[in-house]
Amino acid sequence: MHPILKLVVQRIALGLALLLAVSLVIFLGTEALPGDTAQAILGQSATPEALANLREKLGLNLPAHERYLNWLWAALHGDLGVALTNGVDIAQSIGQRLGNTLFLASCAAVISVPLAIGLGLVAARYNGRWPDKLISGITLTTISLPEFVAAYFVIYLLTQVFPLFQPVAMVFPGMGFWEKLQAVALPVIVLVMVVLAHMMRMTRAAILNVMQSAYIETAELKGLSPMQVIWRHALPNSIAPILSVVILNLAYLVVGVVVVEVVFSYNALGQYLVDHVTKRDLPVVQAVGLIFAGVYIALNILADVISIVANPRLRHPK
């Protein structure tokens, strides 16, 4: 087998093992902690018989490992169970909301990735001069703000000082694409702000790292303009670290959306998770937690695979 393929397969296998371990942690973490699901559904005044009946019905009398395997087996077949609070099928509730979350996250990704790389290039080009200092200063400030704080500054600025947008983001199934885009403008701006800083700083660092090389000096000496040097020689050689940090930040978007959705009352997966944590609806929390963890791990693996594939030393083994 080609060594690069072997590495990639290894990495994916490791990721799947990790996902399995994470599912175990999520299941046992919620099951092993004190608290009784049957009691939670029926309330404190439930009779012992009713509790015993419900435990029987939910399969709570089975040993923990059997329940874990049943849960995992069902989840792999798309059956996530029903919510305790209202008895609605979880997979059905998730479907539409997952779409909304992905729409929000991909809008943020489509804007932030090119913007971050562009700003990183400019900052690297003018390293140490005012454009670099300005960009670095602004990104340093946004990097230390939590999502919801950034969100409220943006809301204040863009709905009160300059009344351009609505402070809530509502999307309905029947909405057209443009209407949807307009509705999510504010949350997308916030998410872009939150992930931009880190991506941009890593791009700048990766480019500056390559700029030390001898071939850059050659390119400069043969008379290329600084931007051409960066575009033609530095960027292609630093694409691996840039791509991997970009994807890691997209993984970070997964967490960012949870808070931002709550800020803007955006009806999607993060809001759904937070609501059901408050209601202590375990099956929902386990299912949604697993989805978020799964996406996060998958993106992390993707970042690893890309940096393996993009590494010329691994691509052309001796």
Add this chain to the structure above:
Amino acid sequence: MRLPFSAMLGIFLTGAFVFMAVFAQFLAPYPIDAAVGGVWEDPSATHWLGTDTIGRDIFSRLIYGGQITIFVALASSLLAFSTGAFFGFMAAVKGGWVDQVMSRIVDLVMAIPSLIVALVILSVLPLNLTVLIFVIGLLDSTRVFRLSRAVAMDIAVMDYVEAAKLRGEKQTWIIFREILPNALSPLVAEFGLRFIFAVLFISTLSFLGLGIQPPLADWGGMVKENKDGLIYGKAAALMPALAIASLAISVNLVADWILSRTTSLKGGRGA
């Protein structure tokens, strides 16, 4: 050595926040949970930052809120440091399967975003200060573990550690008397960053309604309470958010300064 302006500003602001937190009971003009004015009053001489959605004094609540935010963040970052550093040093000194087991557990926890782990755990546990401090502290300790393990790995191969081992010193002596003093400076800078992480984390949880519960108030919870005020154009509703941001930035400035000092120290030694 001359103090750079950013560090000076950071130390001054951090000090001011800590001072307000410690003496909140004496500084706050009104009690934390009493309606002392009309709803959404504008800032005035009696209410410096105006009043909130049920007529409580925002300035007083901000001071009390700071006390709780800083207390929870400090307690959980201390917890994160004591457990993270202890196990990190132990993993580095013992090596072998002890190191393997601990490192894999940490890898596993860090493979899921902290917020998701916290939400899953908090769906089962009761929401009180102790639980919150433990959840944040233990999640945060994974990062301290990695750092202190890496730092201790470098120190564990030094001659003086070897000498201590040959002298027949116990493991605890090696951890606390040989490794800890030499690992202290990178850990101190890290403490600042972990403290910020804890501030942001508890604020985020409270904002989501899963952190500090009323009648107690913290900054994250205050952002949540006051968010309607923002839509009516009350800038005072931004104050809790501003407080979180300025605390985070000022601690960051101090940590940056400590970090730059320790790295220049290392450079000077030629290490």
